[in-house]
Amino acid sequence: MSRRIQFSQHGGPEVLQTVDTTPAEPGTSEVRVRNHAIGLNFIDTYYRSGLYSPPSLPSGLGTEGAGVIDAIGAGVEDFHIGERVAYAGGPLGAYGEYHVLPARQLVKIPPGISFEEAAAVMLKGLTTQYLLRQTYAVKAGETILFHAAAGGVGSIACQWAKALGARLIGVVGSQEKAERAKALGAWATIDRTQEDVVQRVLELTDGRKCPVVYDSVGKNTWEISLDCVAPRGLLVSFGNASGAVTGVNLGILAQKGSLYVTRPMLSGYADTPERLRAMADELFGMLASGKLKVEIGQRYPLSQAAEAQTALAAGKTTGSTILLP
Structure with a gap:
């Protein structure tokens, strides 16, 4: 059990x-991973709350983890029992001691990277x-805006943008x-609770605004983000921490400078094993080089997943949070 x-x-x-459940056996092209660490992410709360719909109820939860392969289904050739692997995306159910998923969604963990680091960063x-x-190829010298810059994705983006030679303006809540x-590499910060975000962006960019704005907050920052995008620039909306963006009037994009908007997801980019592994290779390379460090701000026993999600939703976490089975 x-x-x-x-x-x-x-x-x-x-x-x-x-x-308590009996671990499922892997089917054709599937593997079973015995988890050593599990990643906690905002998307988990979307499935739990009903913003996103699981295939059926009752449902498992979570899509990120790292561990060791302990069973392999028919047709799997790229992986072997005992290998250290990590995954992100795929079927729900990572919040558990075991997880069965398609082999195409796994990557091998390089030497020198721990299970906890892999689960926290995937x-x-x-x-x-x-x-x-990929969504926007950030170039050296550009000034970009990133909401929730001290959060899980933001804390990595601060470091990665600095490594690329870009100036990241981080919007934060305290x-x-x-x-x-x-400290992580943001060029400048804006405390949204004390400062006018749009006005500060104008000041920091000498009125030019930013060629790209990254927004994982959603409903509460949609208009603010649009007002920070330079003419013909791009707003990347990739999360709904404050609720989903709905009822969008496309005419606003014209009024605010012929803007572009996209709503990307990982599954749209890591849509083949080759692309997934190429992306993971670059990520692990950044970790190995020291240009990127993953901070695990919180560790919870698996049994305290509810407490972990409560802290995440309340904005009381920093960096990554992992669950330990």
């Missing part, structure tokens, strides 16, 4: 249940990779988080 977290109805963190790191390197973002 093994433990896993599941939910039978949508709601707050209190709907999460710890249950989803956020691969997200940062596609945001800064002076403490401003100091954290600056």
Whole structure:
């Protein structure tokens, strides 16, 4: 028997249940991973709350983890029992001691990177990779705006942008988080609770605004973000921390400077094993070079997943949070 977290109805963190179950056997082209560390992400709360719909209820939760392969299904040739692997995306169910998923969604963990580091960095790191390197190819000398710069993705983006030679302006929710973002490599910070974000962006860019704005907050910052994008620039909306952006009037894009908007997801970029592994290779290379460090701000036992999600939703976490089975 093994433990896993599941939910039978949508709601707050209190709907999460710890249950004992028999580990599933991997099917064709699947592997079973015995988790050593599990990543906690905002998207987990979207499935739990009902913003996103799981395939069925009751449902497992979580899509990120790292561990050792302990069973292999038919047709799997690229992986072997005992290998250290990590994953992000794929079927729900990472919040457990075991997780079965398609082999195509796994990457091998290089020597020198721990299970905890891999679980803490996979989803956020691969997200940062596609945001800064593919959705918009950030170039040296550019000034970009990034919301929630002290959070999980933001803390990696601060470091990666600095390594690229870009000036990242980080929007944060407190002076403490401003100091954290600056320590991670942000060129400048804006405390949204004390400062006018749009006005400060105009001041910091000499009125030019930013060629790209990255917004994971959603509803509460949509208009602010649009007002920070330079003419013909791009707004990258990649999260809904404050709620989903709805009822968008496309005419606003014309009024504010012929702007572009995109809503990317990891699955749209890591859509083949080859692309996933190329992205992971670049991410792990950044870690190995020391240009990128992953900070694990919080560790919770798997049984305290509800408490971990509560802290995440309340903005009380810094860096990455992991669950330990």
